[in-house]
Amino acid sequence: MDIKDFKxxxxxxxxxxxxxxxxxxxxxxxxxxxxxxxxLERASLKLGELNAFSQFVPDIDMFxxxxxxxxxxISSRIEGTRTNMExxxxxxxxxxxxxxDDWQEVNNYIQAMNAAIxxxxxxxxxxxxxxxxxxxxxxxxxxxxxxxxxxxxxQNWIGGASLADATFIPPAHTELPELLSxxxxxxxxxxxxxxxxxxxxxxxxxxxxxxxxxxGNGRIGRLLITLYLVSQGILDVPLLYLSAFxxxxxxxxxxxxxxxxxxxxxxxxxxxxxxxxxxxxxxxVDTLDKIVKxxxxxxxxxxxxxxxxxxxxxxxxxxxxxxxxxxxxxAEKMTGLSRKAANDLVNLFVEKKILLExxxxxxxxxxxxxxxxxxxxx
Numbered sequence: 603m604d605i606k607d608f609k610x611x612x613x614x615x616x617x618x619x620x621x622x623x624x625x626x627x628x629x630x631x632x633x634x635x636x637x638x639x640x641x642l643e644r645a646s647l648k649l650g651e652l653n654a655f656s657q658f659v660p661d662i663d664m665f666x667x668x669x670x671x672x673x674x675x676i677s678s679r680i681e682g683t684r685t686n687m688e689x690x691x692x693x694x695x696x697x698x699x700x701x702x703d704d705w706q707e708v709n710n711y712i713q714a715m716n717a718a719i720x721x722x723x724x725x726x727x728x729x730x731x732x733x734x735x736x737x738x739x740x741x742x743x744x745x746x747x748x749x750x751x752x753x754x755x756x757q758n759w760i761g762g763a764s765l766a767d768a769t770f771i772p773p774a775h776t777e778l779p780e781l782l783s784x785x786x787x788x789x790x791x792x793x794x795x796x797x798x799x800x801x802x803x804x805x806x807x808x809x810x811x812x813x814x815x816x817x818g819n820g821r822i823g824r825l826l827i828t829l830y831l832v833s834q835g836i837l838d839v840p841l842l843y844l845s846a847f848x849x850x851x852x853x854x855x856x857x858x859x860x861x862x863x864x865x866x867x868x869x870x871x872x873x874x875x876x877x878x879x880x881x882x883x884x885x886x887v888d889t890l891d892k893i894v895k896x897x898x899x900x901x902x903x904x905x906x907x908x909x910x911x912x913x914x915x916x917x918x919x920x921x922x923x924x925x926x927x928x929x930x931x932x933a934e935k936m937t938g939l940s941r942k943a944a945n946d947l948v949n950l951f952v953e954k955k956i957l958l959e960x961x962x963x964x965x966x967x968x969x970x971x972x973x974x975x976x977x978x979x980x
Contacts, residue, residue: 605633608868611811614774616757621771622863624781624811627804628788631796635869638800641876645799648883653837655887664923665893666839669886672978673828673843674711677821680849683707687975688960691927696968706743711821714738718829719840727789727833729753729782732822739818748817753778758816770860772813781812789830802830803875807862824848841886847878892977897923904954911947914939918947919956926971928957 608631611624633639656662671690678685685704689697690712697705718735725731737751749755754775761769773781785808788794789801796804809823824845831837848855851874858874861867900919908915914937921936922928928936934944948969951957958972 603629603631605631605635605638605869605872608866610863610866610868616765616771616774619757619765619768619771621757621774622811623773623777624808624863626781626784627808628784628791628794630794631800631804633869638869638872638876641873641880642797642799645876645879645883646797648880648887649799649831649836649842652841652883652886652890655890656837656839656841659890659894660897661920661923662839664920665890666841667924668926668974668978669841669843670712670715671708673825673845674708674715676849677824677843677845678704678708678711680824680845680852681820687978688927688970691925692968703743707745710739710741710743711825713741715825715828715840718825719832722829722833727826727829729786731829732826735825736815736818736822739821745817748815753782753814754816756816758813760813770863772811778812778814781808782814785809785812798831798834798836799876799879800872802827803872804868805830806875807859807868807871810859811863841890842879842882844875844878844882846885847882851878889977893923893974896973896977900956904956907954908950911950914943914947915950918951922957922971923974926974928969928971929967930969 609625611622613620614623659665671687675685675687675690683704685701685708689701689705690708692705694702694705694709714735717738718731721731721734733751733753740746740748740750756775757765757771759765759768759771765771785805788808789805806823806827809826810819813819815822824843827844828837828840828842831842832840854874858867858871862871897919901916905912905915905919917937918933925932925936928948930941930945930948933939933948934941937944937947939947948957952959952969956971956973957969959967959969961968
């Protein structure tokens with residue numbers, strides 16, 4: 603099918619409302635739009651650069667946690683959750699009780715993402731894997747009563763206070779089995795020759811339109827992008843997340859999804875998606891480059907000046923790239939030092955401005971690897 607001839611779907615009557623029934627997508631797509639081709643070439647190149655760069659970064663697993671955490675914070679923020687990187691990386695007892703539900707949702711997302719990546723080693727990207735991931739995402743917190751791990755059995759809606767004033771009403775739950783089966787077949791159909799980035803752009807649109815869960819659709823839909831790229835070997839490690847781009851361009855994101863449904867404008871959505879890949883991959887390479895330079899600078903310029911503490915200082919530094927928010931008790935465990943020696947080492951890191959104490963207290967102090975954390979700020 604030529605993309606310009608794409609028909610997104612039709613409206614059908616529900617009980618005192620109309621829902622949108624999307625067309626199935628498990629077929630080939632072609633296009634003559636040169637704009638798509640140019641963006642696709644650039645996006646593929648930038649994604650390749652990100653993947654190649656990640657292979658040469660020492661201890662890349664050390665940095666994946668931070669990228670996953672950032673994704674969890676931003677993807678949850680799109681849904682109204684208010685937690686920052688510092689809070690997400692802190693233990694629950696240290697979080698303001700009024701913000702613990704937000705903290706829980708972000709940490710559920712981190713667990714869901716990590717579990718999904720691990721599960722891809724034994725299970726294909728499928729409706730089963732998506733449900734397993736959703737179950738973890740909504741396992742506790744505000745969504746725990748929204749049937750975690752199960753596709754909805756009732757009508758949902760987007761925007762508005764009820765079906766009567768909803769901005770968009772997805773397909774009836776009775777339509778889901780057929781639509782979700784079609785989506786899964788599309789993701790794994792090797793007979794249709796569609797570049798992976800275009801395929802996942804279309805799949806993301808379709809998932810958001812189906813809206814198969816009572817809650818958590820946006821987060822799962824965004825996570826689906828990364829899972830697909832990893833499952834297809836496009837990315838060796840999960841380092842590309844589009845939530846920051848979607849959040850920065852939130853109005854355009856929702857408008858472009860809407861225009862597919864109202865104007866059949868799939869081409870514009872694909873272009874927007876590819877721009878997101880380009881900008882996000884560029885940002886990813888830049889962040890990784892800065893991380894490597896920061897690590898090298900501290901190792902070569904600060905650690906050698908620590909004298910007899912240099913060996914354990916290097917151990918602590920490497921642990922900080924995994925856990926950039928710590929207490930002196932954490933430093934004890936990380937280094938194997940006594941309480942006093944760990945405290946002295948942390949104080950030395952503060953003197954050298956590697957760590958920043960954030961509480962101002964004399965006891966129960968919390969320290970930030972601030973320069974590292976700021977690399978993940980948008």
